[in-house]
Amino acid sequence: MRIKNLWAALLIATPLTFMAIFFLVPFLVTLIVSFQTAEGAWSLVNYYRIVADSYYPLVLFNTLKLSLIATIASFLIGYPIAYYIVNVVKKRLTRRMLYILVIMPLFTSNIVRSFGWLILLGRQGLVNTALVNTGLIDRPIPILFTDLSVVIGLTYILVPFMVLTIASVLQTIDKSLTEASLDLGCSRMATFFRITLPLSLPGVIAGSLIVFTLSVSAYVVPAIMGGGKVVVMAMPIFDQYGALFDYNFGAALAVGLLTVTLLLITLYLIFIERRPGGRQVGQP
Template sequence: MSRDAGRLSLILLFAPFALWIGLLIILPQIGIGYISLREKVGINEYEFGFKNYADFAQAAVYRNTLFRTAWISILVTMLALVLGFPISYYIAKIARERSRAALFLMCLIPLWVSDLVRAYGWIVLLRETGVVSTALVSMGVINEPIEMLYNDVTVIIGLVYTVILFMIVPLVSTMQGMDDSLLEAGFNLGGSRLTVFRRIVVPYAMPGIVAGCIIVFMITAGSYLTPVLLGGKNSSWFTEQIYNQFITRYNWEAGATFGVLLLLFTSLVVWLGLRLTGQSLATTVAKDT
């Protein structure tokens, strides 16, 4: 009886999670994959094949947009790591116990508002008549207002600001488990700050680094609002192409194909990253910290 009750409790505990995974992730992905294999041959007439994927391979503009999205996402990931690592190390190993919660709360503040509000906040700051341009003119740094929006730099800044928290959280969780005696031993054995950082801190934090990079890269590659609003007409982001196919052109077959290709391509990049770092999902995002 107790064994059956335990099994029932386990089933009831994981049932909401299983339903969430099945109904909101697995089934939609299966549906998108099914639609991507349909070839429209007439009004409400379809055949199954890979013509949609062949059309994508022949369209250079879509391929270039996918590759451009990928390399900018990788750049954003690297910038988030470079900026987030010192913050994470300070919170985990230097800050006092009482101040850690306050510092973590400060990192959470941007999540209190939506992506749309944050993007418009950058627009208010960086547009031609915005706060930054007006301040530079008043200080005599520039002679006339300049437009700082609608370029890759602005898009990258907005994306880094949006995703850096998702880099900080796994890094803090990982480095909090590092014993301070490891650092003391490194210094006692004659290691410099750079040597201790390279030989002790980075290897220990590698699971958190990889986990943060995976999360940040996937979020960045799948972002829509920030690249479109901050990049304007100059934004060539792959999710915008997916939106245009679904909503503007009503071409669900092409939109589904683009969605599948984005998922496969980003998964390939993550797999390559894991192979290059010698990590695995079991030791990163699934690590018991």
């Protein structure tokens, strides 16, 4: 019995040690540095600079806005894909191939995929050319280097996370529940909204949290597809560290972004917990 407890302790200690070394310690260092000046004195001046300058709150708001839109878009695209793979496709081999197609873009660098979208969304790109040829527009419209292009890039890159998370929950739903609903006279649409969707909410919640947090911290996609015209919080943080070498202010920006993100996630989870039937959402 003691040997089993020892092995259990070692299994738990290994990931905890890894998290402490590579996450907790760097975060504590960043937190401490954010409360110091360049001379090493303790001060709140870095956080005061964030609040006093209207530029950074606006950038933070734009970051959260784009992340929220990308999360919603990922859900609207990812849920039908996950539902189709789990509930429509019957052959196991076909289902596995579809999963491979979903995760295949993850094998390519975000930089390469972002440059691919530059070609597609350019004024002479495939999208504008198709819209002009079909008569929907008279001249090419500016899509690149806008909020829309950043949302498109983030959604394309993060949809696989939403699909896989939702699909993992859809697979656990007892098919007899939907069959009973149909047998009792409910339409397929009513069955979906009354049974399938509520039971799959844990996957939707987990997927939305993953997509939102990855969107908030994204740098490559906004930097490339925003063209410098769309600024998110990751950019000034990188500039403070990589260009201006103001590590104290950069740390304050990073801690501020993390704090606001955690606060929003906490409020989101509280809202889900307190909504009618919310306690049943997270239960298997």
